[in-house]
Every structure is written in C-alpha cells, then in structure tokens.
Amino acid sequence: MITRLSGGRIFDPANGVNGDIRDLYVEDGRIIAAPASGTADQTYELRGRAVMAGGIDIHSHVAGGKVNLARLLMADDHRDVRALHGSLTRSGSGVATPSSFVTGYRYAGMGYTAAFEPAMVPSNARSTHLEMADLPIVDKGTYVMLGNDEFLLDLLAHGADQERINDYVAWMMRATAALGVKTVNPGGISAFKFNERKLDIDGAIPHHRVAPRRVIQALTRALSELGVPHPLHVHCNNLGIPGNIDTTLGTIAAAEGFPIHLTHVQFHSYGTEGDRHFSSAAARLAEAVNGNPHVTIDVGQIMFGQTVTASGDTMAQYRNRTFASPDKWIVMDIECDGGCGLVPFRYRDKNFVNALQWTIGLELFLLIKDPWRVFLTTDHPNGAPFTAYPTLIRLLMDRDFRNACLKEIHPAAQTVTTLGSIAREYTLDEIAIMTRAAPARILGLADRGHLGIGAAADIAVYAEDADRAKMFTAPEHLFKDGVEVARRGEVVAASLGRTHVVQPEYDRAIEKPLKTFFDDHMSLRFENFPLSEPELADTGIGLAVHPCKPRSRA
Amino acid sequence: MSEVPARGIACPFCGLACDDLSVGPIGVDTRGCGKAAAGFAAQSLSHEHRVGGERATLEQAIEVAAGILRGARLPLITGLSVDLAGAQGLVALADRCGAVIDRWQAAAQADTQGVVQRAGALTATFGEVANRADVVLIVGADPGRDYPRLYERLVTNKTPLYRERPPSVVHLGPSAAPPSGLPLVAQVPVEAPRLLDALRALSALLDGRRAGGGTAPDLPLAQIGDLAGRLNDARYGAIIWDAATFPAGEGDLCTAMVLRILRSLNRKTRCVGLPLGGNGNSQGVAQVMLWQAGWPSRLCFAGGAPEHDPWRFRSERLLASGEVDALLWVSTFAAVAPPVATVPTIAIVAPNTALRAAPAAEIRVGMAGLDHGGTILRADTVIAVPLAAARPSGLPSVASVAALLLPRLQAAA
Numbered sequence: 005m006i007t008r009l010s011g012g013r014i015f016d017p018a019n020g021v022n023g024d025i026r027d028l029y030v031e032d033g034r035i036i037a038a039p040a041s042g043t044a045d046q047t048y049e050l051r052g053r054a055v056m057a058g059g060i061d062i063h064s065h066v067a068g069g070k071v072n073l074a075r076l077l078m079a080d081d082h083r084d085v086r087a088l089h090g091s092l093t094r095s096g097s098g099v100a101t102p103s104s105f106v107t108g109y110r111y112a113g114m115g116y117t118a119a120f121e122p123a124m125v126p127s128n129a130r131s132t133h134l135e136m137a138d139l140p141i142v143d144k145g146t147y148v149m150l151g152n153d154e155f156l157l158d159l160l161a162h163g164a165d166q167e168r169i170n171d172y173v174a175w176m177m178r179a180t181a182a183l184g185v186k187t188v189n190p191g192g193i194s195a196f197k198f199n200e201r202k203l204d205i206d207g208a209i210p211h212h213r214v215a216p217r218r219v220i221q222a223l224t225r226a227l228s229e230l231g232v233p234h235p236l237h238v239h240c241n242n243l244g245i246p247g248n249i250d251t252t253l254g255t256i257a258a259a260e261g262f263p264i265h266l267t268h269v270q271f272h273s274y275g276t277e278g279d280r281h282f283s284s285a286a287a288r289l290a291e292a293v294n295g296n297p298h299v300t301i302d303v304g305q306i307m308f309g310q311t312v313t314a315s316g317d318t319m320a321q322y323r324n325r326t327f328a329s330p331d332k333w334i335v336m337d338i339e340c341d342g343g344c345g346l347v348p349f350r351y352r353d354k355n356f357v358n359a360l361q362w363t364i365g366l367e368l369f370l371l372i373k374d375p376w377r378v379f380l381t382t383d384h385p386n387g388a389p390f391t392a393y394p395t396l397i398r399l400l401m402d403r404d405f406r407n408a409c410l411k412e413i414h415p416a417a418q419t420v421t422t423l424g425s426i427a428r429e430y431t432l433d434e435i436a437i438m439t440r441a442a443p444a445r446i447l448g449l450a451d452r453g454h455l456g457i458g459a460a461a462d463i464a465v466y467a468e469d470a471d472r473a474k475m476f477t478a479p480e481h482l483f484k485d486g487v488e489v490a491r492r493g494e495v496v497a498a499s500l501g502r503t504h505v506v507q508p509e510y511d512r513a514i515e516k517p518l519k520t521f522f523d524d525h526m527s528l529r530f531e532n533f534p535l536s537e538p539e540l541a542d543t544g545i546g547l548a549v550h551p552c553k554p555r556s557r558a
Numbered sequence: 559m560s561e562v563p564a565r566g567i568a569c570p571f572c573g574l575a576c577d578d579l580s581v582g583p584i585g586v587d588t589r590g591c592g593k594a595a596a597g598f599a600a601q602s603l604s605h606e607h608r609v610g611g612e613r614a615t616l617e618q619a620i621e622v623a624a625g626i627l628r629g630a631r632l633p634l635i636t637g638l639s640v641d642l643a644g645a646q647g648l649v650a651l652a653d654r655c656g657a658v659i660d661r662w663q664a665a666a667q668a669d670t671q672g673v674v675q676r677a678g679a680l681t682a683t684f685g686e687v688a689n690r691a692d693v694v695l696i697v698g699a700d701p702g703r704d705y706p707r708l709y710e711r712l713v714t715n716k717t718p719l720y721r722e723r724p725p726s727v728v729h730l731g732p733s734a735a736p737p738s739g740l741p742l743v744a745q746v747p748v749e750a751p752r753l754l755d756a757l758r759a760l761s762a763l764l765d766g767r768r769a770g771g772g773t774a775p776d777l778p779l780a781q782i783g784d785l786a787g788r789l790n791d792a793r794y795g796a797i798i799w800d801a802a803t804f805p806a807g808e809g810d811l812c813t814a815m816v817l818r819i820l821r822s823l824n825r826k827t828r829c830v831g832l833p834l835g836g837n838g839n840s841q842g843v844a845q846v847m848l849w850q851a852g853w854p855s856r857l858c859f860a861g862g863a864p865e866h867d868p869w870r871f872r873s874e875r876l877l878a879s880g881e882v883d884a885l886l887w888v889s890t891f892a893a894v895a896p897p898v899a900t901v902p903t904i905a906i907v908a909p910n911t912a913l914r915a916a917p918a919a920e921i922r923v924g925m926a927g928l929d930h931g932g933t934i935l936r937a938d939t940v941i942a943v944p945l946a947a948a949r950p951s952g953l954p955s956v957a958s959v960a961a962l963l964l965p966r967l968q969a970a971a
Contacts, residue, residue, distance in 0.1 A: 069940050072848040079675045079866070082852035086863035095653050095863040097852035103864075104849045127683070130942035134642055134933060135849045154689075154719060197690060198720075199793065199828045211720065322824070332678040337830055338940055339685035340719065346678075524717040527684035527936075529566045532577045532944055539944065542931075543643075 012050030018454035058117025058462030115464035151187030231552035233448020235263035249285035268304025290371035307388035321345020359417035573836025573937030611916030639838030647960025836937035
C-alpha cells in the first residue's frame with residue numbers, strides 16, 4: 005500500500021530541504037520515490053503543516069533499575085497522575101518517572117519515534133532490555149556504562165595495550181546489546197566505593213592509581229578504532245560543583261582529538277565568580293565547542309518544578325542528598341561495575357542557583373553555533389521530564405517569551421546572566437536538526453532522522469502555530485515505520501519499536517581473562533553474563549544492527 | 559534458553575539465584591544446597607489441566623478461566639511466585655480485567671518497599687559485599703536459614719578483589735539464631751522484642767548521642783558501643799538482614815532504623831545495606847509492577863488505571879473480607895496451593911503442587927528453571943539471572959497462559 009503525504013512543508017535538513025512544499029510517498033514502512041503512476045492508496049492532505057522526521061531523544065533515562073528506584077521514590081507523582089488504559093493502550097502513572105507504556109505513548113504523542121537510555125550499568129543490562137520490551141512505539145537503545153568497571157580499571161592500571169581495551173569494550177557492547185558507551189564520572193563511582201568523595205580529572209582512582217583522563221583517552225580511542233558510530237558519551241567528573249568548567253574543558257582535551265560527546269553540560273558549566281561563588285561558564289564551554297568540531301554536546305536543560313534526579317554518579321548524588329526535596333534519597337553500589345543514585349529535586353525559579361542553572365542551559369543552546377553538534381535534552385528526568393520539550397523549544401524559538409520568563413526568575417540571577425542580550429531565535433530547520441537529523445547522525449542511524457528515499461517512514465506532522473510550545477506538544481499525525489501511531493497526541497495504533505545496537509568485532513582472546521574475572525570474583529558466572537540474541541528475541545524485541553566503520557582522530 | 563549448558567545453570571529456589579549449578583546424569587549438582595536439591599528433586603504430581611475437578615484440555619480450562627475473569631466485578635490475582643515474563647503477562651491481565659494484583663504473604667517485602675518510598679535506601683549488590691566488605695553486621699535471626707549459600711558466597715568467599723582477610727562478622731540478634739557456620743568476632747545478644755531498641759541505641763551512639771540511659775537496662779550497651787566503633791572503623795561495612803525475621807509489626811521500623819544507621823556511617827566511611835528477599839522472584843515481580851504501573855505491589859486496576867494502597871489492596875485482607883469475587887492464583891517456584899476461598903478460583907500451578915480442593919479451573923504450568931527457560935531477579939534487584947530448562951517438560955509457561963487469556967478478556971475501554 006502506498007501512502008501519500010501531500011502538500012506539507014518539509015523540514016529535512018539531512019537532505020538540505022528547508023520548508024519546501026513537497027509530497028512524500030510511503031510504502032512498506034519506507035519513504036519511496038514518487039510512483040510513476042502518481043497515485044497512492046491513501047492520501048493525507050497536509051497543506052499548512054510542518055513535516056519532519058520523528059524526534060530522536062539522544063539522552064533520556066527511560067528504563068533500568070535506577071529508573072525503577074526513582075519510580076519507587078516518586079510515589080506521590082504516580083498517585084497524582086494516572087493514565088487510563090484504552091482499547092489499544094495500557095494504563096500507567098507518573099510524570100517525572102512515567103511507567104514504561106506511558107513513556108512510549110507520551111513520546112509518540114509528542115512526535116518522537118526514538119529514545120535512548122544513556123546509563124545502563126553492565127550488570128543491569130538483562131533487566132533493562134526486558135523492561136524495554138514494555139516501552140512501546142518508540143525505537144530505543146542503550147549506552148553501556150564503562151569507566152568504573154573494575155575490569156577496565158585493572159586493564160588500565162596494568163598498562164594494557166589499546167587493542168586489548170578495544171576487545172573488552174567490544175565484548176561488553178555485544179554482551180549488553182548496547183548502541184554506545186557512556187562513562188559517568190570516570191573513576192569516580194569506583195572511587196566512592198573506596199570512600200573518596202571527590203575526584204578530579206587528573207586525580208588518582210583509588211587502588212588502580214590511574215587518572216580519569218586516562219579512562220577518557222582509552223575509551224574515546226577504543227570507540228573510534230572499533231568504528232562505533234556514537235562517540236564516547238561522557239558525564240564529566242565533578243557534576244554540579246561550582247568551578248567544574250575546568251574539568252569539562254579538561255575532558256575535551258583528554259579526548260586528544262578523538263570524537264567525544266559531553267552530556268548534560270548544563271550541570272558541568274559552572275564558574276565560581278560573584279558574591280555567591282557560583283556563576284555561568286556557558287560562554288567558555290560554547291567557545292570550546294565552537295572551536296572543536298569533534299565535540300558534540302547535549303544540554304540537560306532544567307525547567308522549574310518537581311522532578312527526580314537519577315544518575316549512575318553515586319559520588320555526586322551522595323553529595324547532592326542535602327538538596328533532596330522531598331527529603332529522601334537512594335544510593336546504591338553496583339557489582340564492581342557502577343552504581344546509581346536517586347535524589348528528588350524541586351527546581352525553583354526564585355532560588356538563585358536553580359535560576360542560574362536555567363539561564364546556563366539556555367545560554368549554551370544559544371551560544372553554540374552549530375545545531376548539528378548540540379542536542380535538545382533535559383536529561384530526563386534530571387533537569388525536567390521529557391514532556392517539557394515543547395516549552396523548551398518555545399524558549400529557543402521565541403525571544404519575547406524567553407525574556408518574559410527571564411523576568412520571573414531570581415533577581416540576582418537576572419542581573420548576572422547575559423541571556424537577555426542574546427537575540428538568537430532557533431528556526432524550524434534548526435529544531436529539526438537538533439531533534440532529528442543530528443541525533444540520528446551522531447548515533448549512526450543511517451535510515452532515521454531524515455526523509456530521503458529509503459529512509460524509515462518515521463514522520464511527524466505538526467500544525468503550524470506561532471506558539472511553538474503548542475505546535476510541538478502534539479503533532480496532528482505521527483507515523484512510525486509508515487503506520488500512523490498517534491493523532492493529536494492520542495495513540496491510534498499499538499506497536500513495539502526496535503532496539504538499535506552495534507556489534508563491533510573483537511579478538512576472542514579477551515574472553516579468557518574475563519572468564520577468570522567473572523568466575524573468581526563476580527556473582528554471576530561468565531557464561532551467564534552476556535545477553536544472547538535468542539534471549540532478546542524471546543522478549544519480542546527486534547534488533548536493528550548498525551555497521552561499525554573505524555575512524556581516526558580529528 | 560532451551561539448551562541446557564553442562565555447567566553454570568541457575569537456581570530459582572531462593573533470592574540468591576546461584577548460577578554455578580550443573581546438570582549431570584544423576585540430576586542437578588546443587589553444590590551442597592539442600593533447598594536447591596529439594597527444589598530440583600520435587601516430584602511431579604500432575605500435568606493435567608482440570609475444570610471443576612475433571613480432566614480438560616488447556617483450551618477448555620482457559621475458556622473457563624476467562625469466563626470467570628470476565629464475569630467478576632473485582633478479581634484478585636495473587637500468589638505470584640513466577641518468572642519475569644510471567645509477571646509481565648499477569649500485570650497485563652490485571653490491567654485488562656480491572657483486577658487487584660498483589661503478591662501473597664509479602665509483608666516483609668512491603669515493609670521494605672514502604673521504607674524506601676518514604677525515606678530511601680543505601681544498598682549494594684552481592685558483588686560489592688563479596689569483594690569489599692571488611693566488616694559484616696548480621697541483624698536479626700539468621701538470614702542464612704532462608705538463603706542457604708549466603709555466607710559461602712558473600713562472606714567466606716575465597717577470592718575477593720579488595721579484601722585482604724575474611725571480614726569481621728558481628729551478629730546483632732537472638733543468641734539462639736546466630737548465623738550458622740560463620741565465625742563471629744562478636745555476638746550482641748538481643749531477643750526479638752528488643753531488636754528495635756537495640757538498633758535505636760546503635761543509631762544514637764553513631765550520632766554521638768547517649769543511648770538508652772536508664773530506660774534500657776537490659777540492652778547490652780557496652781557491646782553495642784563496641785559494634786558502633788567497629789562499624790565506624792570499617793573501610794566498607796555491610797549490614798545484612800532478612801526483614802522476614804524482624805519482629806512482627808516492627809519490620810518497617812527496624813528497616814528504617816537500619817537505614818538511619820547507614821546514613822550516619824556514610825558521613826565518614828562507607829557502609830551499605832543488603833536486605834535479603836527475592837524468594838520466588840518476588841523482586842522481579844515488584845520490578846515488573848514498578849515499570850508497568852509505577853508501584854511495586856498492592857495494585858488495583860479497577861478504575862482503569864493503577865492505584866496503590868498498602869492496606870486496601872493487600873491480597874490476604876481482600877480475600878478474607880469478601881471484597882473480591884474471583885481468585886486467580888499463580889504459583890510456580892513455591893508449590894503452594896491457593897487458599898481455600900468461597901469465590902470462584904483459577905489455579906495456575908506447577909506440577910508439584912498438591913491442591914486441597916478442586917478449583918473451578920486448574921491449569922498446570924511449568925516452572926522456569928526446571929520445565930522451561932526464563933529469567934528471575936536476584937535479591938539485590940539489579941541482576942536478572944537467566945534460567946535454563948534443567949528438566950524440560952513441554953508444559954506451558956505462565957507467560958504463555960497469560961497470553962492465551964488476554965485476548966479472551968473484553969477490553970474494558
């Protein structure tokens with residue numbers, strides 16, 4: 005069956021199309037060339053509508069043990085907001101940590117067709133993937149957390165060859181069915197287990213006596229040499245600490261020219277100026293990003309209101325427990341390979357620090373010039389639930405709205421920020437880049453994030469509205485793999501997306517020391533650790549395997 | 559997961575989920591665990607599905623079960639000793655037919671969950687305790703009774719990464735129920751009724767306050783003081799308990815006090831909690847409820863959306879009060895028959911379960927880890943353990959039965 009999407013304004017930056025009025029044709033889940041006959045079995049008249057590829061969220065905590073612990077802490081959130089089941093949909097609850105089905109429906113209702121869980125602890129992989137079988141409609145994938153795993157730290161401590169590190173990274177990515185690798189406070193989660201409370205990029209990780217800088221070097225290089233499309237996804241050391249901009253800039257340097265992605269940089273762009281010794285360093289980070297084409301970032305914007313922070317960074321979360329609102333928190337040490345910490349937060353516009361965090365995030369969006377290298381995230385749920393995206397898009401596209409919001413925040417924050425003087429307004433083309441085309445490109449999803457011939461027909465159709473928040477809240481139509489799955493925010497077809505993975509090659513010699521490590525020290529045996537493809541298939545999850553193409557440093 | 563590896567199969571019979579068992583010609587080598595040996599050796603009593611006590615096909619039993627669930631105003635789904643896929647299928651059923659779903663006799667787990675909901679947690683997985691803990695405090699009656707290889711795996715393990723010598727083990731609990739087979743550096747004898755007060759005293763000492771004063775003459779305060787010092791001096795302490803052994807009615811208070819102790823200790827050093835649980839995959843069932851609905855237990859879908867209330871939706875209370883009008887009982891890892899109920903009962907049970915009375919529908923299913931493959935979550939909640947079919951039988955799984963029932967229940971949109 006051929007479906008024609010007729011007369012819409014197409015925003016397809018990957019193919020250089022910026023608001024042109026064109027017809028799209030879809031058959032068997034793919035975008036096809038206009039059929040010679042010019043006819044279609046079904047036509048959607050889309051005059052006056054903006055048409056984009058489905059949104060792709062590069063960093064959103066949607067599944068895994070830590071999200072479930074966050075759900076447990078956020079009992080009030082789940083009591084206050086409950087979603088009824090429908091004839092096609094499952095019921096659920098919650099806003100900051102919605103239950104799995106509701107998460108998928110809300111993403112689809114907002115025009116998104118993929119969301120990536122960025123912090124999968126290796127030992128939690130099996131459980132995370134099982135949970136993602138209940139995350140409907142959207143495609144998904146995970147970044148496995150490395151850099152606090154004792155096996156890797158031991159390799160680095162003993163001066164292992166890069167090839168051996170590459171083999172380990174590749175083995176781990178396959179074993180955990182990952183699309184990317186993230187490092188969280190490299191070395192810091194391990195250090196916290198040895199009772200260290202702070203770790204700088206050139207500090208020594210206890211026991212192993214290697215520096216976080218070395219972890220970043222080894223992992224950025226490994227991913228490049230293995231050809232994993234997504235560069236190392238880095239949550240820097242010293243999250244949330246005034247003055248941490250030096251650590252963040254040091255992290256860029258540590259990559260030594262290899263591609264690197266810095267995540268939720270809003271939390272890592274703090275200076276120490278002013279009476280309160282807390283200031284924006286957004287301009288310094290923006291300058292570094294603008295000058296280093298191998299660097300990409302996502303922002304982790306905060307929005308005011310109640311949420312919960314969920315992170316692998318136990319060191320930071322333990323430190324931040326004093327800000328817990330309501331006053332309860334969880335910290336867990338995990339299996340010699342990671343950890344997790346949950347701290348509920350209520351960001352207040354009249355609180356100086358929170359207000360400045362809000363301006364820092366927006367400054368980063370507006371001062372980083374290349375929309376291909378900055379991604380729209382709230383680090384869901386850490387800065388705000390992902391359902392805040394439409395308002396965030398309006399803040400970026402509408403200077404008057406932004407300046408009106410600025411007038412509401414803590415007065416001292418208003419006086420120190422440069423935000424009010426920044427004239428830039430994002431265009432629809434730039435929004436399509438940062439929420440669709442660029443995430444697909446940086447993740448190596450060749451057939452997603454664009455509307456060219458052969459692309460997957462993940463398509464969002466928005467009614468144009470000068471109020472961009474309203475426009476992006478609920479597209480008129482959302483197609484997932486060619487099937488209309490949501491209409492004006494309501495789910496109209498149930499489906500289960502794919503899980504995107506890469507399967508880099510490795511020398512199986514690495515399995516020998518790994519077997520010894522697991523069987524002698526870990527609590528799960530080596531042969532039971534990896535997820536198998538039949539096991540994943542049993543859960544109903546289909547894998548989309550993306551090719552690896554080795555690359556060199558910039 | 560249908561292939562049986564020669565070694566390294568996992569055990570579903572307690573929350574430790576040991577995965578170093580092997581299958582040989584004479585059965586499963588359970589590495590000396592009596593609980594696992596009994597579980598794997600369980601005799602099969604019946605593979606037959608029944609309707610009203612008479613033999614029936616699976617389809618006939620499913621139709622009767624579906625009819626009961628369709629006709630019920632408020633069904634109760636309980637038992638819930640099932641694998642992860644089974645739990646996923648059963649929560650889907652509850653959502654479809656507006657049922658209450660809650661694990662049977664899960665008071666200790668609910669206490670622990672309640673403390674986490676209200677106050678939080680400070681915990682670690684098995685691998686951390688086994689590789690780091692230099693001081694281990696066992697609280698309450700011996701948790702090793704229900705978790706037989708606990709100490710072998712986490713305390714006296716031979717090749718830890720970061721521990722130079724076996725940890726110093728202290729027991730704070732009834733002197734008649736010490737951790738069995740474990741050398742102790744100290745025993746702080748506290749009978750069950752005084753456990754909460756002893757924990758309060760320890761907490762007070764750690765916070766630099768006076769403990770007990772004249773109100774607690776029977777508490778061994780000097781020994782509790784020594785224990786406080788030992789925990790403060792530990793590099794990485796671990797507190798292990800099984801809330802099921804805590805005094806009735808005080809489980810949540812004891813757990814909350816342990817959390818307070820952990821919080822005090824972590825200001826200067828490291829100390830983690832390891833609450834045991836997870837028998838019958840109870841942790842896995844809780845996780846499925848959390849991700850599918852937003853709460854870990856005591857859920858009601860009657861209003862078309864999940865609602866959680868630890869008192870109203872407790873399965874034992876609902877069945878006793880007559881508020882539910884149908885019972886769907888599902889139990890595989892534990893060979894437990896459904897409670898005799900006055901409401902129409904559907905029993906989905908493993909072959910080794912003896913039924914006292916003939917339920918309206920009886921569906922015999924396999925047990926994950928024995929009859930078919932599957933996955934369960936360990937007591938430490940993070941690690942999902944794959945189960946192989948140690949003795950494949952061809953019986954349907956809970957998940958497959960739930961999948962047969964689901965389309966037969968009218969969607970109550």
